[in-house]
Amino acid sequence: xxxxxxxxxxxxxxxxFVSFAEREHFGRTAADLGVSVATVQxxxxxxxxxxxxxxVEQAGRQVRMLxxxxxxxxxxxxxxxxxLDAVDTTRAEAGRPQRLLRIAHTYxxxxxxxxxxxxxxxxxxxxxxxxxxxxxxxxxxxxxLRGECDVAFTSVSPTEADLVVEPLFTEYxxxxxxxxxxxxxxxxxxxxxxxxRPFISMELxxxxxxxxxxxxxxxxFVPRFAIEVSDLFVVEAMVGAGIGVSVVPxxxxxxxxxxxxxxxxxxxxxAGRTIFLAYQRAIGQHPTVQALARIARRRGRERVSARGCAx
Numbered sequence: 001x002x003x004x005x006x007x008x009x010x011x012x013x014x015x016x017f018v019s020f021a022e023r024e025h026f027g028r029t030a031a032d033l034g035v036s037v038a039t040v041q042x043x044x045x046x047x048x049x050x051x052x053x054x055x056v057e058q059a060g061r062q063v064r065m066l067x068x069x070x071x072x073x074x075x076x077x078x079x080x081x082x083x084l085d086a087v088d089t090t091r092a093e094a095g096r097p098q099r100l101l102r103i104a105h106t107y108x109x110x111x112x113x114x115x116x117x118x119x120x121x122x123x124x125x126x127x128x129x130x131x132x133x134x135x136x137x138x139x140x141x142x143x144x145l146r147g148e149c150d151v152a153f154t155s156v157s158p159t160e161a162d163l164v165v166e167p168l169f170t171e172y173x174x175x176x177x178x179x180x181x182x183x184x185x186x187x188x189x190x191x192x193x194x195x196x197r198p199f200i201s202m203e204l205x206x207x208x209x210x211x212x213x214x215x216x217x218x219x220x221f222v223p224r225f226a227i228e229v230s231d232l233f234v235v236e237a238m239v240g241a242g243i244g245v246s247v248v249p250x251x252x253x254x255x256x257x258x259x260x261x262x263x264x265x266x267x268x269x270x271a272g273r274t275i276f277l278a279y280q281r282a283i284g285q286h287p288t289v290q291a292l293a294r295i296a297r298r299r300g301r302e303r304v305s306a307r308g309c310a311x
Contacts, residue, residue, distance in 0.1 A: 112254030137207035168300030198226035
């Protein structure tokens with residue numbers, strides 16, 4: 001039996017398969033790539049032959065990714081990113097501008113603040129490309145420390161000496177309740193008023209969970225968690241379903257959830273969190289990073305000023 005011809009796999013093979021995996025449909029993939037359906041089908045089958053394993057299964061007109069296919073997509077995406085990074089790093093070292101900026105940010109910051117910063121940066125430096133990854137604050141910092149992103153926006157301040165960390169602004173945390181809740185029409189609320197209710201929380205290790213516990217502790221109680229999840233948007237989905245209440249960052253106000261009301265927490269020691277910009281000190285002199293930092297600082301100040309005017 002011949003050995004799999006894995007050495008014959010090309011970037012084009014991987015790019016086509018990643019595109020197919022996003023749709024799991026030969027026709028839509030072909031239309032998006034501007035090729036025939038037969039070309040996509042032959043490409044997938046050829047990749048399977050080269051690897052010596054099945055990547056997809058087909059039952060009638062339905063196509064489904066197998067576990068091996070999902071693994072290949074994950075690894076292929078890493079390879080394709082590495083190729084782009086290698087090109088951009090080489091161009092940067094040769095004195096050419098770096099065209100790819102890898103951004104990691106927390107969930108709520110991806111709703112309004114980070115897109116506004118990147119849009120303004122793109123106006124100043126046309127042709128830039130961004131790769132954005134959103135996650136919990138702790139995972140964002142880990143991504144930066146692993147060298148998997150260039151710039152991080154997070155609510156956790158890393159302390160490593162090789163990082164530059166700048167506070168941008170401080171935002172409130174808010175009580176999230178279902179629309180129709182007796183508290184939903186209030187402008188302000190004390191957390192003591194929901195001390196006996198079930199809470200929806202991010203999973204252990206998430207900074208949003210830490211902020212929630214700290215806010216409740218200042219109000220004099222320990223929250224009882226009904227459900228723990230790994231995504232801040234799922235937290236609000238659970239709140240909207242009426243399962244419990246939660247504490248969420250002010251940045252979630254950049255997104256309207258039709259079944260959730262967010263209320264300012266008004267306790268003697270109001271609960272808030274600071275948003276930081278962090279990046280590797282080694283790239284701090286890069287013009288693109290300097291421009292991004294200037295925009296982020298100014299928009300942070302404007303965010304605080306706008307909130308003050310609204311209050």
